Amino acid sequence: MSDLPFGFSSGDGPDRDKHGEDPESGSGASNPFGMGGNFGVGDLGQIFTQLGQMFSNAGTTTAGGSASGPVNYELARQVASSSIGFVAPVPATTTSAIGDAVHLADTWLDGVTALPAGTTRAVGWTPSDWVDNTLETWKRLCDPMAQQISTVWASSLPEEAKGMAGPLLAMMSQMGGMAFGSQLGQALGRLSREVLTSTDIGLPLGPKGVAALMPDAVESFATGLEQPRSEILTFLAAREAAHHRLFSHVPWLSSQLLGAVEAYASGMKIDMSGIEELARDFNPATLSDPAAIENLLGQGVFEPQATPAQTQALERLETFLALIEGWVQVVVNEALGDRIPGAAALSETLRRRRASGGPAEQTFATLVGLELRPRKLREAADLWQRLTDAAGVDARDAVWQHPDLLPGADDLDEPASFIDRIIGGDTSGIDEAIARLEQEDPGSDGSA
Template sequence: MADLPFGFSAGDDPERDKRKKDPDSGSGGDPFGAGFGGGEFDMSQLGQIFSKLGEMFSGAGAGMAGGTSAGPVNYDLARQLASSSIGFVAPVPEQTAAAIADAVRLAETWLDGVTPLPAGTTRTAAWTPTEWIDNTLDTWKRLCDPVAEQISTVWASALPEEAKAMAGPLLAMMSQMGGMAFGSQLGQALGKLSREVLTSTDIGLPLGPKGVAALMPEAIESLAEGLEQPRSEIVTFLAAREAAHHRLFSHVPWLSTQLLNAVEAFAKGTKIDMSGIEEFARGFNPASLTDPSEMEQLLNQGIFEPKATPEQTAALERLETLLALIEGWVQTVVSEALGDRIPGTSALSEMLRRRRATGGPAEQTFATLVGLELRPRKMREAAALWDKLTEAVGADARDGVWQHPDLLPSSEDLDEPAGFIDRMIGGDTSGIDSAIEQALNQAEDQARNEGGRKDQGEDGPDAPKE
C-alpha cells in the first residue's frame, strides 16, 4: 500500500532542512525560544507547549465548539469542509425528481419478471451532492473509524508505561489533532466524490438508508454527455441497477452486515510496523508538535504506513468475492429485464464494468479513505456464473442461493462454475446443513460455558464464605 490512509502528502518546504541545521535560524528550531531546539526536551516546559497547542486548537474554527468532535475522526469538520467544497447547489427540479421516480417504478415492474425477490425500495430520491453526504455519512463513519482508531492509538502502545503517564495530556491532544487531520481529508474526499457517484449503491455497498433508491441527476448528466445513448435510457438503466441492489440488500438480511463486517475486518487487521514507531519514540521531542512544518514531516515519515497481514488478505478475498457476486447478479437480472427493451443495455453494462475494474472515482476515493481498493476482479466471471445458473435451474433456484452465505459460490467456483452448477442441479444443500449444524454446536457450547460459570459463581473458590 503505497499511500498513507487519508492521503497525507509531504509537500515541499525548502527551508525545513535549513531550520534543522541552524538552531538559531528562527522559530523553526525553537518555536518557543525556551531552549528546546537542538537539545533534550525538558518536561518542566510542558506548560508552554500546552499553551501553544491551545492557541492552535482555538483557531480551528468556532463551528466545532458545539459539535461532536470526539473520536478518531472529526466528522463535524468533515461535513463542513465537504459542504464548503461543494458550494451552492440548486435543488433538484421537481420534474427531474418525478422522472427518476417514474424510471424506478418502470424498472421495478420489469425486474418483477426476472427475479422472485420482491421490490426492495420504499421510496425514491433525487439527491444533490449535499444530500448524498447527509444520507451516507453515518455509513462512512462505520467504514473509516476502524482505520483511524488503529492509527490514533498506535502512539500510546509504542511508549513505555512511565512515559504514557507523563505524556497523557499530550497524547490526548495528539489524538485530537489526528481527528482533525482525518476529518479534513475525509471532508475533501467526500466533497469530490459527492459529485461523481451515480447512485447510492455505486460502489457496491449500501451507503444510504435502507430502501431508498437514490440517483444523482448532476453526475448522471455529466456521464450522459460522453455517451451515445439517450438520457432517458441511461436513467432507466441506472434506476434498474439501483432497484436490483435494493432487492438484495432488503430481502437478503445478512448481506449488508456481511459486507460492512468484511470492510471492518480488513481495517481492524491493519498492523503498523512497531519497530519504526519505537525508534521514532526514542528520539521524539514533544516540542515539535507545535511547529506545523514538523507536524507535517511527522505525519509523512512513513512510520504509520499499514502492513499487509494474513487477516487482511482473508478479509479482502471474502469482500472481493461477495462484491463480485452482487455486481454479477445485478448485471444478470438487469440485462435480462432491460435487454429487449433498451438496446443500449449491453453497452452501458460494459461501460460500468470497465469503470469498476479500472478503479473509477468512487473506488479511488474509497481506497484513499479506508486504505482498501474495492475492485471485484471476478465480476465478469460472476456474471457468467449467474447467467449459466439461470439457464440450468431457473431464476427461483438461482436466487434461492442467497438464503444463506454458505450456499453462495466461492472464489474457486467463479473460476470453475461447472462444478457449482452441477451441485445446484443435483439439489445439493450440504452448505446449509453444515451451517445449521455448526450453529447448533455453538449454541450448545455457549450453554455449557454459561452453566459452568454459574456453578463456579455459586460454589467456586471465589464464592463468599459465611
C-alpha cells in the same frame, strides 16, 4: 493496495536505512520515543503548551459536548459543504422522471428475479444531499481504521514510555481526528459530484429502501455516449433498484460487507519505526500552525504490515462485491436486454469504470486502506448467468438465503463444481446454514 489510508507511509524514506539510522549521524533511536538529536524530554512541556493553545479554540467535541470519536465528522461535513458550494435543488420534473424510471425498472425486474422490490421511494440527490444521507454509513466505514490509528501508538510503545507519552498521544489522537475529518470532507465533496447512484460503489451508503440518482453526475456520464438520455436513466435506475432488492431482502448482507471492513481494520499491525523517525526529526514549533500539523500527519507516520487476518478480510470483501455486482449485471441485462438495446454496452462501460479504479474506489482506498474493486466481476457475472441457465431464477436467488450458501473465491475461478452442487442436489452444509439462520434473533434483521 494502490493507496494507503490516512496517516500511513509507503515504506522507508530515502534518507533512512533499514535499521532506522540517520545516515548523517549514524545513530538510531536514543530513548523510548526514538527521539534523538537536540530533542529532549524537557521539550514535552513546550509541546503541551502549544497543543493546549491550539485545542482551546479548535474543539473536537460535538454540539452536546461529548467526544467526537476518532474522526471529527462535523468538520468533515463542513469541509465537504464548502467544497461543493451552492447547488440548486433537483427540479420537481427531474425527481418525477427518476421516480418513473425506478418504477418502470422495478416492473421489469419482477420478471427476472425472485427477490421482491426493495425501494420504498425514488429521489434525485444533489451532491449536498448525498453527503448528508451517506455520512452515517461513512462513519462506520472510517471509524474502525481511524480508531486503530489513534490507539495503536500507545499500545506499541514500551511500557516505560507510555506514562510519559500519555498526554501527548491523547492530543495527537485529537489532531488526527481533525486531520482525518478534513481529509474525509475533501474526499466526500469530490466524490459527491462523481457518483451516479446511492449504490454506485457496491455498498448500501444511503437510507434503506431509498433509490437515489444524481442528475448532474448522470448527465456528465451520458455525455459522449450514443444512447438516449432516457435509456441511460432507466438503465441506472434498474441497477439502483436491483441493488436495493439485495440490500432490503438479504438481511445479513449489509452487516457482512461492513463487518469485513471492520475485520480488516482490527487486523492492522504497525511498524513503529515510522513514528521513531518522525519523533527524531520532530520540531515542536510546528504545533503552533494547524496547517503544518495536518501536513505533518498527512505525510504518513506509520508503515502498515499486511497480516493474514487482513488478507482474509480483503478477499472476503472483494468476493462479496463481485457477487453483488455480478448478480446485478445479470438481472439488469436480462430485464432490459430486449427493451433497451444498449444495456449490454452500458454494463460494459460501468464494468470498465470499476475495473480501472474509478474515483469512488480511489477515495475509499485512500481513506480506509481498502480497494472497493470487485476484481472478479466478470467471473461472478458468468457464474450467475450459468447458474440461471442451469437451475433457473428461483434456485439462483435462493443462494442468497445465507452467507454460507454463496460461492467462494475459488468457485468464481471454477464455477462448474459450484453449479453442479446446486443442480445435483448436494445440500451438504445447507441444512446447517439454514438452521443457524432460523435460530438467529428474530428481532434483528442483521442490517447495518
